[in-house]
Amino acid sequence: MIVRAAIVVALVLAFSPAAAAATPPTIRVSATTASGPAPLRVVFTATGDGVSYHWDFGDGSSAEGASVEHVYGAGAFTARVTATGAGGETSTTSLRVLSLAVTLKSRGIAAYGQHLRFTGRLVPAIRGTRVSLYAANGSRAARGRTGRGGRFNIGIPVRQPMAYTAHVGGAVSNSIVARVRPALSAGFLGSGVVGQPxxxxxxxxxxxxxxxxxxxxxxxxxxxxxxxxxxxxxxxxxxxxxxxxxxxxxxxxxxxxxxxxxxxxxxFRPRLAVGSRGPSVLALNEALHHLHIALGSIDASFGLDTRDAVVAFQKLHGLPRTGSVDARFWRLLLMAAAPRARYSGDHIEVSKALQVLFVVRAGRVVLVSHVSTGATGNTPVGRWHVYSKVPGWLPDGMFDSSFFLRGFAIHGYPTVPFYPGSHGCVRVPLWLAPRIYSYDPPGSTIYIY
CATH class of the missing domain: 2.60.40 (Immunoglobulin-like)
Structure with missing residues (x-):
């Protein structure tokens, strides 16, 4: 009888609810918001058949209870809640929270009508998020998207002072005041000729x-x-x-x-020539020097160096090659810009069509001279290198010669016609020859075209 009773008790225990497999509690989670500007206040609520709830907010803090409140700083977080049933069973679920913050930077000043660049960063660093730039008057000035690290770069033309903020998902950045540097210019009514208004x-x-x-x-x-x-x-x-x-x-x-x-x-006095002196000549020489056209000195005297510089300018701009100045020359001179090199790097260029020589450094023309190439067109076109240099005079009248192909050289000569008139070399004025000679050391490149 005792053995039979024990068997009955064992069977009752085996089929009682307490001996059945434990079932985790059900759990449902809601939040007042899952995304918004930092600091972000969120109220979490858990429902189900759990008897207790533990919250891990993902930022190092936690709380207990079915309904809890937490304030997030900027970042992306995963909030987890663990429900515990009456028998100690647990279940866990989570919710993603984005607390957004955006910063904005700019140098703050741009010339009138020019682009002002705004840079900024979104936290958390979500790539591809739309960023809108708003002006203080409420108008949207531009839009962009975040890239790596949540960074963005937006440019806008500015024409008036204005404060700007960046907006991302309800988050608003600090304000940047854009200042405008006005565009100043001046015009002149009148030709500038002496005696004219x-x-x-x-x-x-x-x-x-x-x-x-x-x-x-x-x-x-x-x-x-x-x-x-x-x-x-x-x-x-x-x-x-x-x-x-x-x-x-x-x-x-x-x-x-x-x-x-x-x-x-x-x-200015519109007509100037060799022998002229005074402020008009000084202004002429300063203007030519500003264009990198070679001069012996920048003074108030119209000498042979000024004549050669005037000829170089006339060649560059298709004017008659007279070596003297008139009103048309002045009009072009006061609007002109320095010539541009055809090739990059350090070298010398000779244009047979224009009959001018350019000394080029780092791709920029630093010196211009009028020259005379071969009368028959025999000055060789191509890319050459200086292979020999002879300082001083040669018996045939060549001075400070830099040879680049057989007997062809760049050299000074007592006469430099305003047109192709040499035997094939590139003639430069005697007063300028030593400077040109210093610019083309052995091995330097000469382009002739």
Whole structure:
């Protein structure tokens, strides 16, 4: 009887609910928000048949209870909740939370109408997220997307001072105030010829940047000064040859940055030739030097070096090769830019079509000279290298010679016609030959085209 009773008890225990396999509690999780700007306040709620709930918020902090509240700093987090049943069984589920923060940077100043670059970063670093740049007036200025590391780069043209912020998923960055540097320029009414009326017309864009402060000097002496509206006409004396140094500036009020520009205007005697002297010649030599056209000296005397420089300019611009200056020459000179090299690097170029020589350094023309190549067109075209140099005079009149192919050389010569007139060499003026000689050491490259 005792044995039979034990068997019955064992069977009852084997089939009782307590002996059945434990079932984890069911659990459902909700959150007031899963994404938003930092600091992000989230209320989590867990429901189910658990008797207790433990929360791990993913940022090193935790809490207990079916409903909990947590504030996240910027970043991406995984919140986990573990439910415990009456019998000690557990189950876990999780929820992804994005707490967004965006920063914005810029140098803050751009010239009128130019692009201002804004850079920034989104935390957490999510690639491909849309970023919108908004102006303080509520208009959207531009859009972009985040790249590696959550970084972004957006550029916009600026025409007026304005504050900007970057917006990502409800997160708003710090504000950056963009300042505008006004565009200053000046026009002139009149040719600049002695005796003809001449007026300075200052201009500022935008006009809202305020008046233009004008300072006009001749040989350091103040001729005109004051604040003028954009488009004002300021008379400049033109009864005698002169060079005016003009400074335009703005004060930088109203969110605009300060702006300043310097320029010059020459009142010239239109006709100059060898033997001329005075401020018109000085202005001529300074203008030629600014274009890297070779001169012996920059002074108020029109010598043979000025004549050769004038011829070089005339060759470059298709003018008659007279060696003297007229009104047409002045008009082109005051608008001209330095010539450009055909090839990069350090070398010398000779244009047979233009009859000019360029000394080129780092791809930029640093010296221009008029030359004369072969009268029959026999100066060899191609890429050559200096293989021999002979300083001083040779019996046939060549001076400071740099040979680049057989008997062909770049050299000084007593006469350098304004047209192709040599036996095949590249002739340069005697006064300039030593400088050219110093620019083409053995092995240096010569391009002739």
């Amino acid at each position: 001449l007026r300075l017309v200052p201009k500022v864009r935008p006009r809202a940047a305020g008046p233009v402060k004008v300072d006009v000097r001749r040989r350091g002496r103040l001729i005109a000064a004051g604040e003028f509206a954009s488009g004002a006409r300021i008379r400049l004396p033109s009864s005698r040859a002169a060079e005016y140094r003009i400074t335009l500036s703005t004060s930088g009020a109203g969110g605009y940055a300060r702006s300043r520009v310097s320029l010059r205007k020459v009142v």
